[in-house]
Amino acid sequence: MPRLVLPGWPHHVIQRGNNRQPIVRSDADRRAWREMLAEVLDQYSVSLQAYVLMDNHFHLLVTPPSAQSLSRMMQALGRRYVGAHNAVHGRSGTLWEGRFKCSPVETDRYFLACMRYIELNPVRAGLVSHAQEWPWSSAAHHLGLRQDRLVSDHPSYWALGNTPFERERRYRDGLEAGTTEREAARITEAALKGWALASPEFILAQPPALTAERPLAPRGRGRPRKPV
Secondary structure (H helix, E strand, O other): OOOOOOOOOOEEEEEEEHHHOOOOOOHHHHHHHHHHHHHHHHHOOOEEEEEEEOOOEEEEEEEOOOHHHHHHHHHHHHHHHHHHHHHHHOOOOOOEOOOOEEEEEOHHHHHHHHHHHHHOHHHHOOOOOOHHHOOOEOHHHHOOOOOOOOEOOOHHHHOOOOOHHHHHHHHHHHHHHOOOHHHHHHHHHHHHHOOOEOOHHHHHOOOHHHHOOOOOOOOOOOOOOOOO
C-alpha cells in the first residue's frame, strides 16, 4: 500500500534505528543530525513544526508542499546522516529500521496534541522531568526559552494567544498536563499504520479525489463501507 502523504497537511513522521539500536552516540552526532535536517528541510521546502531526537529514533511534525517532497527529504536525510555516521564511527550498513512511518494530522483537533506527544518523548522515557530540559527537541522553542531556526510555527500554535507570552503559557499548561495513554496510543497507531490522525467527521468531509489512491482510515473508521 502506498504511503499516505497529503500536500499542505502536517505529517507526524517516525524513523527508528534498526533493531532499536542507537542512531546517535554523542552530542557531535546530534549536532550533525540537526544540521543535516536543516539542509534537507530547505532543499525540499518542507516546513518543520516540532521534533525530538532520541537515542534510537526521532519524530518530526512537518508540512510538505507536495506528495513527493516528504519522501525525498527523508531519503536525503537518511543517506547523508548514515554516510557521515558510518564514516565517523567506522561502521557500514544502514542505521534505519525500514521505511519511515508517517500520518497526516488534522490541524483543528490533533495538531497540538501531536506536538505535545512528540516533545514529551524524553519525559515518558524518564530522561528529564520537563520537556524543555531536553536540548534536542523543539519544546524550549515553543516555551520561549530559545529560538530554534529549524522550527516554523504553525497557525494552530499562534492561535493559542495574541502575544508570545500568552502562547507560551498556554502551551506550557498543555505540556504539563501531558498526554493520556489513550491519546498517545492513538497518535502512535496512526503513524505506525499510516492512517490519518483525524476525527471520523473530518475524514468524511474530505473530497473523494483526496483518497482515490489511498484511504485516510481503515474501513469502519471514517468513510463508511460502500454497499455491495
